[in-house]
Amino acid sequence: EAQVTQNPRYLITVTGKKLTVTCSQNMNHEYMSWYRQDPGLGLRQIYYSMNVEVTDKGDVPEGYKVSRKEKRNFPLILESPSPNQTSLYFCASSFLPGGSGEHEQYFGPGTRLTVT
């Protein structure tokens, strides 16, 4: 089954304790992206990646890191989480235009993070 998986689904942590949210896709997509969703603000892009070892900042990258060492995985790293990073996080993936598919984005189920 084609899917994007995220782990963990729920996480409560304390300020300053490093954490990683994993994201994996099984569709051989080149493009992967992380979003955060907050009430009234919609989806805001944190980082994206066009392919292995190629990452770039989105609209709200401060406080986050990513890596793309393999095509299927795109972990989101919070080196020193703060309460303003409490949010619902989504990973997404798609093909790039010019390749196969309509490059619609497939989203993971979300990770609800609370930083106290």
Next chain:
Amino acid sequence: SQQGEEDPQALSIQEGENATMNCSYKTSINNLQWYRQNSGRGLVHLILIRSNEREKHSGRLRVTLDTSKKSSSLLITASRAADTASYFCATAWRGYIPTFGRGTSLIVHP
């Protein structure tokens, strides 16, 4: 900054009625996509319309695109309670990178 903005922010209708939501954007786009999100879940792709297309249908969904007005509309006909969700438009303008609006929250009352 967000490229697409949906309107209205919230819409409440009765089952069987049609629901129309709009998306406006600021710069030239390659394509525009509509997504649906059930409460707290990941977004699901509904339909993509390219910049050289004016209208597209998929089941009970009808999407129009007016590039001269930089706007798109999503029409859901004969709505059902199961259509209750938030709907987002995503515009591809930075070469390819899709940018999402804040969404329209649709409630369909049985």
